[in-house]
Amino acid sequence: xxxxxxxxxxxxxxxxxxxxxLIDLLNPKEGELILDLGCGSGQLTSKISESASVIxxxxxxxxxxxxxxxxxxxxxxxxxxxxxSFDQSFDAIFxxxxxxxxxxxxxxxxxxxxxxxxxxxxxxxxxGYGNVATIVDxxxxxxKNHGFDENAVLERWYFPSISEYTSxxxxxxxxxxxAQLYDRPTLLESKNEGIKDWIEMFGTHFFQxxxxxxxxxxxxxxxxxxxxxxxxxxxxxxxxxxxRIMAVKx
Ligand code: BEZ
Numbered sequence: 001x002x003x004x005x006x007x008x009x010x011x012x013x014x015x016x017x018x019x020x021x022l023i024d025l026l027n028p029k030e031g032e033l034i035l036d037l038g039c040g041s042g043q044l045t046s047k048i049s050e051s052a053s054v055i056x057x058x059x060x061x062x063x064x065x066x067x068x069x070x071x072x073x074x075x076x077x078x079x080x081x082x083x084x085s086f087d088q089s090f091d092a093i094f095x096x097x098x099x100x101x102x103x104x105x106x107x108x109x110x111x112x113x114x115x116x117x118x119x120x121x122x123x124x125x126x127x128g129y130g131n132v133a134t135i136v137d138x139x140x141x142x143x144k145n146h147g148f149d150e151n152a153v154l155e156r157w158y159f160p161s162i163s164e165y166t167s168x169x170x171x172x173x174x175x176x177x178x179a180q181l182y183d184r185p186t187l188l189e190s191k192n193e194g195i196k197d198w199i200e201m202f203g204t205h206f207f208q209x210x211x212x213x214x215x216x217x218x219x220x221x222x223x224x225x226x227x228x229x230x231x232x233x234x235x236x237x238x239x240x241x242x243x244r245i246m247a248v249k250x
Pocket of ligand 1: 097100126127131132157202240
């Protein structure tokens with residue numbers, strides 16, 4: 001996936017703004033080495049670096065370049081969640097709003113486990129079961145309505161239930177100490193085009209092979225369809241549901 005870093009930072013800064021609460025749960029301490037898995041443009045990595053040593057990785061070359069430019073004192077590497085590899089292991093692995101993009105979840109949980117020290121903790125949050133269902137249901141409906149049946153059934157994201165994801169972690173060897181699934185309606189920064197912008201940023205894969213005119217009509221139709229649920233007090237919200245997990249390598 002190619003990321004538009006400036007669109008991400010200008011209009012989707014909420015991704016890392018919400019993530020700072022997760023750092024409180026991580027509770028990074030002096031002397032620790034922490035891996036930020038899927039560091040985006042590095043804002044949370046930088047926050048973690050105020051308390052501990054940290055390395056950031058991301059699958060996107062553009063994001064790694066942006067992180068390195070913004071925070072030259074931190075080490076960033078372009079690596080994937082299911083195949084990252086370091087000689088050293090970590091006291092904690094942290095990941096915010098990333099794991100729903102990962103295709104091979106089983107390999108990833110094992111890889112995370114193998115890169116933790118004994119006693120090391122995993123602190124992650126991402127899209128949980130039912131995440132953005134209002135938006136995605138409307139998008140699938142509209143794609144079908146315009147005759148794009150194949151696009152309508154594309155699956156790209158992983159939004160697991162607590163039981164599904166904690167079983168995966170336990171199979172990898174983790175002991176899960178906290179699991180939450182909660183609604184977190186997320187304010188979108190664009191006043192007029194909130195849902196359209198969100199889909200443009202994150203849902204481009206749904207529009208493969210669709211021309212600009214059809215795409216514009218679908219985006220308008222989707223935004224109109226979700227208005228009663230997603231437009232509140234003059235502002236657009238995405239119907240995010242988060243799964244938040246803390247697990248330990250015993
Ligand atoms: C999320 O953070 O929940 C999310 C972001 C992009 C696409 C799908 C979900």
